Amino acid sequence: MSWKQIVPLMEQVRITTVGDNELVQVVYVPEKITCVGLGTDAAVFVHSEYPLYAYKVYAPGREKKLENEEKAYRMLGENPYFPHFYGKGPNFIVLSYERGTNLYDCLIEGIYIPKAAVKQVDAAIQYARERGLNPRDIHLKNIILQDNGIRLIDVSEYVREGNDRRWEHLKEGYRLFYRFIAHKKIPRPVIEFVKKRYAKQQGPGFSVKSFGASLFRKLFRGKEKNLSL
Template sequence: MNINLIESQLKQIDFHVNPGNELVTIKWVPPVFHLIGWGTDAVVVQHPDGPDRVFKVFARERLHKKENEYDVYQRIGQSPYFARCFAKGENYLVLSYEEGPTLYQCLEQGIVIPEQVIADVEDARTYARSRGLNPRDIHLKNVLLQNGRAKLIDVSEFLQPGDDGRWDHLVQGYRDFYHLIKGKKIPSWVIELVKKTYYMQVTDEFSVSEFGRRFVQLLGLGKRD
């Protein structure tokens, strides 16, 4: 792998961040790369010379997040619950390529999410806390399903204080309502509607049970044994 050549190609990736915690806008990615994904701060690409690695390329104004994320990965070390970080560059991290659908994609495709995934994420959170980290911002798009187990692929907020409660709410929703949609394909517009409504309504007094019941009625899911 010619890292100097790859670095020059990485610098050609053209994208910019957006306000309001929206996803980045990608203008151009050199065709040598395979675009794996993108978030609010960075894009993730794969190079054919290193199929077991990905490059997470950060926007210029978000380079401090690259340093924070590198620090988190250094603390995590090797763990079966997290991707690995092998190196950092001027504006990128080199991470292990992790296969498998996200939990979001599982809902879209009707792939069953086993109880083991919930247990694995709880173990991952416990491990992260033991390393002096604050595991937060864990949601459907940054947990992969790998051979029936969970793999967390985004640790960018693990140095931030506070508990956003998102994963705990997802777990309660899983236990109370997942049996109604288990194995069913859920359209992305439905998932997005639930997500946007959640963001508008979530407060300290938020009730997952009440929120879920309203959507069960709205979507006509009913009860299933």
């Protein structure tokens, strides 16, 4: 079944923005269509009878994001690291629906994140660079852990210049601190607290080791003796 058969339904989906850094809100969704993901620019929907496809619908005013993401996916081409790009509609792109658990939810659910996943993200980044892109904005929610590896999603930032170092910081944090929390369920408020502290402190001279050690002592008071870096 072609993804084009339900384009008329997808054109009826309505979403709206709330603020620059707030998740979009879904205003209207036709029957048999389910929202499976929300972002600050778009929302992702699937149709119950077309489970292979994910429709990423962009909010009004986010047309440039759609344009950038389409360009990035076309440049990536067929590969084992990113969703397959099928096509586009007036305000959406159509991708392969990638099942799995993003790394943010892995932390919440206590799902182990293996070293192999980190190496595969590195391989995906290298592949994207070889295709002429600049991988950036790579964070926990943009990495999906699957049975046979990982998938990276949300690539609209890949056409921009500059290095936000988010992946480098995540990878260093994994190397230094993940062993202390592996297999443990981390409460969402704790993750959000770390995110907000990181957003305020990261910049020139930022040290993952110092940042992480400070947070560990704050969040796990009394267990400092276990912190050996």
